[in-house]
Amino acid sequence: MFAVKVAVVAVLAIVCVSAETSCYADIANPNLYFATKTSYKFIKNTNIDEITLPGCEAVQMWLFSRHGTRYPRNDPEPGGEDFRQTADGNIQSREMELDALTQQMPILRDAVVQNHESGRGELCAEDVQNLRGWTIDIPPELEEKLAPAGEEEMHDIGDRYTARLPGLLDHSYKDGDYTFRFTTASRAEKSCHHFAKGVWGNSEEDTIVYPEPIENDPLIRFYKVCTKWANEVDNNTASRVEWQNFIDGPEVAATVAAVSNRLGFVVPLSYDQVSLTYTMCRYDKALYYGQLSPWCAAFSNSDLLVLEYVDDLLYYYKDGYGFEINWMQACNPVVDVANYFNSIVTGATNKPYGIFYFSHSGAMAKLLARWGLYNDTIVPTASNFAFQSGRQWSTSRMQNFGVNMVFVLFRCELNTYKVQLYVNERLTHLPGCAQDTCLFSEFAAIVKPIIETCDLDAICENPPAYF
């Protein structure tokens, strides 16, 4: 009896060892670019050297930011990631994200552990052990709320910008010196508060009187008031054809098969189950960024690149260059920064020192595209993933949690002005400028045609308002 047991164990051990590839837990630098659910912790610039330009001083900064890491949502908005087309062409609502994670992932965890106990699957013992200890505990009231990790992200952005632009931020807080704006979403409001705590500290932040958020704010949430975009893009399955075709194509099929094998399923998982597993891995790594997520062990690096591209395709057509209306509608923030800078340059005022806006990934990507940033010559499609490795359009860096763009205005010798752009705290070349630092005349030439054509109601073909 004993001998038989030993023999069985030995056979199982051989099966396990031979099927085993490598341990996720042992990878020193795993890929943490997780598209729209990439933690800012893995994106941030740790350089806190003061930003200096010889002969110049920074006189104003203008920031536009996505909120930090939030908890999963349970309230699918029309269009985009929450909706998929069924075979008969209807749009079908996907399951609620938080509910799906909470209900399905523990079942999947037990099945994967069972698979490995039965000698199936390719996870190493340590990865299986980590999975055994994995739980999810996100109460429904936290749905979409800014998470503690998101609070830290925003706080640290404020903190680092204070070190880098002390002339603008290293002052005690005074009304009129700074302007804030956030959307009606609590995650945006909280992001603003934590950014301000990072700049001024908790007790001073307490004294700031913030403006009431505006429903469907045309400045920072313009896509909520854009009829043409709702009709042509957000609520139109045609805008999701490339995304859908890629999901139905060979690369995703290979990923689904590889993940199913790795997790030990004889009957392969569905794409939706693989996608949910990916979502669990990414939320784990955003919410608890310092810990390993055992779910990430389900994916090889090439699987992660495929799944990142799924999001990149969706948002290229929903928010990016895929449709003109996506970026055409993002002109109000351009007019806004231009007006602030002009008021300084013309000598009308020398304040505020900082303008800070907190919004959402949909606004951020459209705005980055309005500036012509990350505009590839090869349009990403369902069939050219093989040629996309060098693409600029990347939701992991354009729609990550906490993604932010900052324009800095400098006053230089002889009362001339210069402008720099920072994206995710890195100096970024603005298309239309000869160098990374723009002359004010170059900046003015870039914004001029955008300002001249910026009528949101006209661009969006909005019906006349009722009076």
Ligand SMILES: *[C@@H]1O[C@H](CO)[C@@H](O)[C@H](O)[C@H]1NC(C)=O
């Ligand atoms: C989206 O399209 C459907 C069907 O064409 C329509 O019933 C619905 O009102 C539209 N929703 C929005 C937000 O435009």
Ligand SMILES: *[C@@H]1O[C@H](CO)[C@@H](O)[C@H](O)[C@H]1NC(C)=O
């Ligand atoms: C994106 O690049 C193409 C050329 O590759 C250009 O024609 C187009 O105007 C650019 N779009 C924007 C919004 O800058």
